[in-house]
Amino acid sequence: MLDLVRLATLRELAQRGTVAAAADALGYTPSAVSQQLAGLERQAGVPLTMRAGRGLRLTPAGERLVARAEELLATMEIAEAELRSGTAPAGTVRVAAFQSASLTIVPRAVAMLRETDPLIRTVVTESEPGAALAETWSRDYDLVVAEEYPHHSAPHYPGVVRRDLTRDELRLAVGGRWVTATSVAALADAVWVMEPAGTGTRHFAEQTCRLAGFEPDIRFVTPDLQAHVQLVRDGLAVAILPGLMAEHAGLLEDTHPLPGAPLRTIFTAMRESTADDGAVDRVRRALEEAVAG
8 A cells, every 4th residue: 555655755846856855845854755655656566756956857657646636635634634523623734825914914813712712722823815825735834824906806716715805005104205195096105015027916006006097116115014114114116015914013004005996805725624623723713703703
């Protein structure tokens, strides 16, 4: 019978591309990963990997086995959840969340869980939604708090199910010599701070400026929304901020609504195979309670 741990190692190699990356994801040494792969090949009785330059790639047999790995690992997660059913939710739940949720929603949920579910150990990592969703699918995390901006969908992965958490209004934040501006159109000559190119937030901000008739003068680029807040406070730039972040920073009074009052969607996502895991479900419900509160 094939060893599930070794099978998971082969799956990591397929996803990460190199032995070193698979080892890093699994917390193993590269030599340990190589030993796991060699052991799996002995069990399978056929070559599963082959040399490709200095690295490895899967053989056709290895690719067929990896295609089945997701189903097998999901079945094991379901079986483990069934074993724990009927008992108090317990164990470690690994959560990935983007920055403004990590500063607001997540701490409230963790504080509640500390009082109501002391057997649950919540480990939180700040991560951008695109990467966090991929890593939840690949089992690095159990639950992700992610966001979608208008007309910009976050990636979808098979077997990862979503549930909306809340909607958050996007607002124009101004300061310094632009403090009297109340619309995007009035900021054609302003200095802007935005997130890095390729993110949903950057795409939304740029399009908002272009629809107002100008190309923004972007002089500050950072994914850190706390830096955005400070630059606005110092009068060095203007920004489009989520209401959640503006309120957390005490900057809400210095913000203005955008045309059409656009909203970002904040949602949770988890693997369908962990839907019956009491601890994961309890953390998800605590996040919903934190928003409702």
